[in-house]
Amino acid sequence: MLNNTIDTRQLFILLVLSRIFHLLTYVPRSGTSVNGSAMLLSFIVSTGFILIAFLPMWVMISRRGDSQIIDYAQEISPALARITAFIFGIFCLFVAVETVSNFIYFLTSTVYVSWPVFWLAILFTVVCAYGAAMGLEAMARVGFYLFIVTIAAGIFIAVALIPRYNSLWLISPLEEGVSPVMKGAVGSFSTTFELIPFYLLASKTKGSKPKTFLLWAVVMLLIYELIGIMLLTSLGDYSKTQIFPFYAAASVAEISIFQRLDALHIAVWIFIGALKVALFLYLASFCFHRVSGRPKSKLALPLCGAAVIIVSSALLTKVTLFHNLSAMLRTGIPMVTVGFILPLILMVIGVFKKGEKRHEKNR
Amino acid sequence: MGWFSKFFADGDSSYEKLTPPGALNQKLTGNLLNDLVTLRALCSNTADLMVREKDVCGVSVAMVLCEGMVSTSTFSTMVGLPVEQLVIEQNTPQKTLQWMRYRSFLALDQSEVYTYEEIFRFIMSGFVLILIDGISSGIVLGLQGFQYRSISEPMSEVNVRGSREGFVEAIRVNMSMVRRRLKSPTLKFELYPVGSKSQTDICLVYLTDVVPQKLLREVKYRLQQVEIDVVLESGYLQPFLEHKPVSLFTGVGVTERPDTLCAKINEGRIAILVDGTPFALLVPHLFNEDFQSFDDYAHRPYYATFIRWLKYFSFFLTILLPGIYVAVATFHPELLPTALLFNLLVTEQSMPFPIVIEALVIHLLYELMREAGLRLPRPIGHAVSIVGGLVIGDAAVRAGLIGAPMVMVVALTAISSFVVPALYEPVTILRFSFILIGGLLGIFGIALGLFAVFINLCAVNSFGVPSTSPTTPFSFYSMRDVMIRIGWKRLGKKTMVIEDLPGSTDQ
Numbered sequence: 062m063l064n065n066t067i068d069t070r071q072l073f074i075l076l077v078l079s080r081i082f083h084l085l086t087y088v089p090r091s092g093t094s095v096n097g098s099a100m101l102l103s104f105i106v107s108t109g110f111i112l113i114a115f116l117p118m119w120v121m122i123s124r125r126g127d128s129q130i131i132d133y134a135q136e137i138s139p140a141l142a143r144i145t146a147f148i149f150g151i152f153c154l155f156v157a158v159e160t161v162s163n164f165i166y167f168l169t170s171t172v173y174v175s176w177p178v179f180w181l182a183i184l185f186t187v188v189c190a191y192g193a194a195m196g197l198e199a200m201a202r203v204g205f206y207l208f209i210v211t212i213a214a215g216i217f218i219a220v221a222l223i224p225r226y227n228s229l230w231l232i233s234p235l236e237e238g239v240s241p242v243m244k245g246a247v248g249s250f251s252t253t254f255e256l257i258p259f260y261l262l263a264s265k266t267k268g269s270k271p272k273t274f275l276l277w278a279v280v281m282l283l284i285y286e287l288i289g290i291m292l293l294t295s296l297g298d299y300s301k302t303q304i305f306p307f308y309a310a311a312s313v314a315e316i317s318i319f320q321r322l323d324a325l326h327i328a329v330w331i332f333i334g335a336l337k338v339a340l341f342l343y344l345a346s347f348c349f350h351r352v353s354g355r356p357k358s359k360l361a362l363p364l365c366g367a368a369v370i371i372v373s374s375a376l377l378t379k380v381t382l383f384h385n386l387s388a389m390l391r392t393g394i395p396m397v398t399v400g401f402i403l404p405l406i407l408m409v410i411g412v413f414k415k416g417e418k419r420h421e422k423n424r
Numbered sequence: 425m426g427w428f429s430k431f432f433a434d435g436d437s438s439y440e441k442l443t444p445p446g447a448l449n450q451k452l453t454g455n456l457l458n459d460l461v462t463l464r465a466l467c468s469n470t471a472d473l474m475v476r477e478k479d480v481c482g483v484s485v486a487m488v489l490c491e492g493m494v495s496t497s498t499f500s501t502m503v504g505l506p507v508e509q510l511v512i513e514q515n516t517p518q519k520t521l522q523w524m525r526y527r528s529f530l531a532l533d534q535s536e537v538y539t540y541e542e543i544f545r546f547i548m549s550g551f552v553l554i555l556i557d558g559i560s561s562g563i564v565l566g567l568q569g570f571q572y573r574s575i576s577e578p579m580s581e582v583n584v585r586g587s588r589e590g591f592v593e594a595i596r597v598n599m600s601m602v603r604r605r606l607k608s609p610t611l612k613f614e615l616y617p618v619g620s621k622s623q624t625d626i627c628l629v630y631l632t633d634v635v636p637q638k639l640l641r642e643v644k645y646r647l648q649q650v651e652i653d654v655v656l657e658s659g660y661l662q663p664f665l666e667h668k669p670v671s672l673f674t675g676v677g678v679t680e681r682p683d684t685l686c687a688k689i690n691e692g693r694i695a696i697l698v699d700g701t702p703f704a705l706l707v708p709h710l711f712n713e714d715f716q717s718f719d720d721y722a723h724r725p726y727y728a729t730f731i732r733w734l735k736y737f738s739f740f741l742t743i744l745l746p747g748i749y750v751a752v753a754t755f756h757p758e759l760l761p762t763a764l765l766f767n768l769l770v771t772e773q774s775m776p777f778p779i780v781i782e783a784l785v786i787h788l789l790y791e792l793m794r795e796a797g798l799r800l801p802r803p804i805g806h807a808v809s810i811v812g813g814l815v816i817g818d819a820a821v822r823a824g825l826i827g828a829p830m831v832m833v834v835a836l837t838a839i840s841s842f843v844v845p846a847l848y849e850p851v852t853i854l855r856f857s858f859i860l861i862g863g864l865l866g867i868f869g870i871a872l873g874l875f876a877v878f879i880n881l882c883a884v885n886s887f888g889v890p891s892t893s894p895t896t897p898f899s900f901y902s903m904r905d906v907m908i909r910i911g912w913k914r915l916g917k918k919t920m921v922i923e924d925l926p927g928s929t930d931q
Contacts, residue, residue: 068897173755173866173868184869188872188875191876191879195882196883198882198883198927199879200879202892203875203879203882203896205896205897206878206895324756324759327871328867328870328871331867331871331875332871332875335871335872335875336875
């Protein structure tokens with residue numbers, strides 16, 4: 062069987078793909094959205110937020126490179142480890158639900174308009190659960206292939222849009238002031254769920270995690286800037302009116318005999334979405350194993366999958382609930398709480414505990 | 425059940441009396457008459473057991489062999505004549521044994537046997553058994569002379585360049601073919617019997633300086649778990665060497681070529697030869713090896729690289745083309761160029777079946793014809809081509825049962841599937857699966873299905889080595905023989921060793 066350890070390159074690729082999924086399904090809203098040029102600056106600011114949020118984990122990894130955040134909580138107290146695992150487990154489930162909902166929302170809005178939501182959710186989640194059951198190593202290996210395909214598809218679409226690029230759409234990011242930039246930065250940071258896999262997979266990853274995280278943050282910033290510029294200059298204000306601007310760009314892109322590259326976009330997007338959901342289902346079941354104290358239990362993954370199907374179907378049946386959830390997410394509160402405050406608390410408690418132990422030893 | 429036995433009142437039972445399990449483990453007593461009686465009883469006096477008793481300088485000696493298994497001319501020259509001319513004064517059974525074991529060359533392959541199980545295994549492998557009255561052991565002499573197929577070109581791995589020799593059914597001949605190609609003292613053969621009834625000889629082949637010891641131990645352990653009565657083909661052993669999870673793609677390689685086997689064991693793998701079949705097993709096996717052939721290493725690098733890419737393309741074409749065609753035609757016709765779309769619409773409008781049914785039926789018909797072509801006697805094999813090509817293909821299109829584009833798709837798919845013959849089994853299943861998935865779920869279903877297939881493939885570890893290595897986990901150095909094939913001047917500088925691939929773990 063697989064050992065379920067990966068190296069930092071594989072982790073990097075997994076998290077790049079996970080983040081790209083969100084970009085592909087970015088939904089600007091007319092009237093309330095940040096203009097595209099401001100978003101270009103927002104990405105830079107949100108990268109700063111991400112790096113700040115990672116600092117507590119950086120300190121923890123520097124102390125114990127082979128431990129992940131639940132192990133760190135375990136050193137403080139077993140009960141705290143269970144609570145931490147539970148919180149992260151719920152958050153990972155939440156991310157999986159959000160991803161599946163986003164995916165189904167996209168499919169039923171653009172491609173398969175008359176298809177029943179529930180069956181789509183079941184099919185997609187079952188395949189993702191199967192992927193999660195295959196293990197972290199298998200997902201990481203698939204990630205490599207998907208990474209190549211995604212880069213190739215991105216370049217292909219970018220080249221196909223060349224005739225449409227117009228730099229007139231690039232305006233000053235501060236034209237409407239700093240507020241839209243900060244709003245966009247908070248919105249971008251609030252959906253950077255990839256911090257959580259870094260926290261949870263530190264013990265299963267060989268190599269320098271802090272360097273990998275830094276590289277990931279920089280590369281994602283570059284990708285975001287490139288895609289942002291591509292969408293802005295090819296679609297202009299048209300992108301603001303589209304539910305899924307990247308999909309719209311792929312639809313209008315054409316090169317030689319290849320028209321309507323949206324099929325390519327859909328296929329790549331499905332692969333990436335499946336991998337992301339599989340990863341977060343795996344992390345959720347991993348966390349719940351730590352909560353239950355039964356690492357070999359085979360119930361956690363099917364239960365997580367069932368929860369994802371039920372909740373995402375319910376959300377999509379009541380679309381207002383889905384939009385409210387997305388709005389709540391964009392406030393940044395869940396991400397700040399789980400991604401920054403909780404690790405910070407653990408770090409501080411850990412430092413105090415270590416100081417107390419040293420004090421006792423010196424006596 | 426008295427009426428049942430009365431039905432067979434003439435004394436014959438419809439069931440063979442099973443030999444008690446302990447009987448074969450009995451040792452020879454040293455009394456020649458008793459030993460011969462026991463021997464005959466244990467094999468139910470089978471018609472092919474030949475026993476010849478002779479007096480050798482006053483000592484009774486019996487020679488036992490299976491008819492048709494021993495070379496009579498070799499026997500006469502090596503054993504018959506010397507024994508006939510033997511003169512030992514005041515002969516005793518011990519003196520006779522001494523002469524046969526240490527003072528003569530009755531056969532190059534000689535061994536002593538003590539139990540009936542050993543006796544049967546040897547004489548049924550073509551050895552001659554010599555029993556001496558008063559000695560509680562027997563001598564077996566390797567004088568095999570049974571008929572076997574001569575060495576010919578392998579049927580399943582045809583190459584343009586390279587040797588035309590393929591393995592045959594006789595394991596010793598196969599061993600010699602490997603030895604001729606690897607004249608290294610580090611090449612080792614280990615023979616084992618498997619199969620409780622068949623006692624089939626299998627041979628582990630490896631290089632002692634390259635093979636990982638943990639791999640060797642794992643392979644031996646797995647082969648010890650084989651509990652089958654009769655092992656007639658290497659495929660019987662394959663499931664015992666596979667790893668979880670269950671996958672369409674195997675972690676055990678198969679080859680019919682001695683040159684391929686030598687190349688693989690040079691990389692630290694272990695080969696398993698099985699008596700009675702020309703197909704040898706190789707472990708560990710990587711997915712990308714299914715796209716490699718011996719010809720790649722004989723051709724120029726640029727052409728070999730082109731052929732590799734052609735194989736990868738063919739693989740994806742054969743599994744995805746029918747499914748994508750069905751998916752696009754059913755759910756996403758807007759993706760097709762306008763001219764093609766109109767042609768398709770005109771054709772499909774007159775078809776009585778939905779396109780997914782059409783695809784399934786035509787592919788099923790193709791598989792039927794292919795399977796029939798394999799099993800038909802050669803003289804009437806050409807009739808299958810006529811029936812398949814003209815009657816089913818052309819007539820079905822003219823009758824409006826299937827569309828011409830679908831026939832094109834089937835033809836392309838079929839040709840592509842033979843470019844990578846090693847993957848024919850999974851490709852066939854995947855093709856049908858994707859047709860069904862494409863017809864029901866469109867591009868969405870195909871993408872999900874492809875994701876499931878890839879993640880299953882990536883989860884396969886063949887004896888601790890990732891099946892997708894060296895593509896993922898990525899090794900730039902090892903990629904020199906995967907997507908491209910670099911020239912021998914660089915390729916030969918350092919041999920890739922399977923143990924050194926990234927992601928490889930100890931068992």
